[in-house]
Amino acid sequence: MTTRLSGQFGAGAWNLPRQLNALDSLMWRCEANPRLRSPLIGLFLLDRAPDWDRLLAGHDWATRMVPRLRERPVTSLLVPASLIWTADPEFDMSHHLRRVRLPGPAGRRELLGLVETMAAAPFDPNRPPWESVFVEGLRWEGKSCAAAWILRFHHSMADGQAAVAWLTALLSRGREPRHDKPQPPIPPVSRPPSSLALLPSLLGVDLGSAELTRLAEEALRAALRPRHAAVECARMLWTAVNLAPRPVGQLSPLLSARGTTRQLDLMTVPLDGLRAAAGAAGVSVNDAFAAAMLGGLRRYHELYGAVPETLAMAMPIQVRGRHPMAGNRFGGMRVAGPMAEKDPLVRLSAVHRVLAAAHAAFDPAGLDLVTNLLNRLPTPLVLEIARRIGLSFDLQLSQIAVFDPGFYVSGAAIEDFWCFGPVPGCAVTAIMISRRAGASIGVTADAASVTDLPVLMGCMEEGFKEFREGRPRRRGRSGSLR
16 A cells, blocks of 8 residues: 555545535435445456455555544434434444455356345445455456455445545555555544534535635625526526436336346456547547447347437536545436437437536536435435436446556555446446556446346447447448448
């Protein structure tokens, strides 16, 4: 583990917000419904089994550098909807770190089976919501990996961007241990703040002087520019309405079933083609990622029946605030993805248009309005609304730009890695980890929605092949690529 640290680590990490924001709280409250659980799982392939003693010491050091790893959400007695990060007075590393050896010979499918089991398991509400599992004795097709690392944590702790920042700062750049690392003490176990002290934030008001100044400035701007204020208010309301549980685009009859069993699979694709295609079309890699995924899903639908003109899909919009190293701060845009379009060039342009329009219309204030209102509702009602929102789209996509290879965990080199996200009511979630060398894509599917995941993965690989040459290949009249 390394010394490339920011002010948010060590003693600085103790200044992270104690109260979960509205979005974090909603994610944690949805843990009560197995279909809405929100684990994030990182799967790392290692070239060797890490030294166990170094691993124990490294994890202990990480929890002192990032004390959030020693904390759990606790409900306020006065206001049940208020959750506070509180240090676990009985924190025990043995509840979070373990190593296993799968019955041999164990390869890709056996390892993914273990990850699937972990994805379905609930977090213990009495302990910090994370676990770190090291798997030994693997045989991975085409790779020299001998071990794997599975890191599972609840989405309320951090989103993908914050988690990457944590890992980038904590992982090592070499095999040998470092002896010049900062050694912060174990953070003190303090009482959570009183419910009365939290009332201003529960009402959406921070009585600090900086916040009062901001509110006064916003009121003055609204008075001086009423038309501008009206436009901003309309954007905020549009964002709030777009987050409501209503369909956006067509829902696929083929993917309509929902259950609690999760299937996971992965693939690695070259990123140069996506980058070149995006550059040639004047769009983003995120647009090309979505266009390739829609192309793969179109092929899957062609095998099993009719292809809807569009597919209801969701993608996040990052809205980072004062604490970029903790919690979640993103909005969701739900759009009608042009799935039936066979021409990859036309599909790429269409994807760009719908995503750009949704992004331009998004306003963080609308997100805050919805999440704060939802967080004041009884948990059964919150679960029902969250369920309906999840059912309003079939596909969820996310892209994370990550560090390049060259990182180590307790002497073991990380050879490859993927991230798997939850399917909170939707049929498929795909997360693309983009690096210089390529893109690692982790797919989580509802087993009731996707009845043949290997076939779907093959279709998705074909969708990405359209962009492999750097320029999308048009289709001829017969449907073949030319």
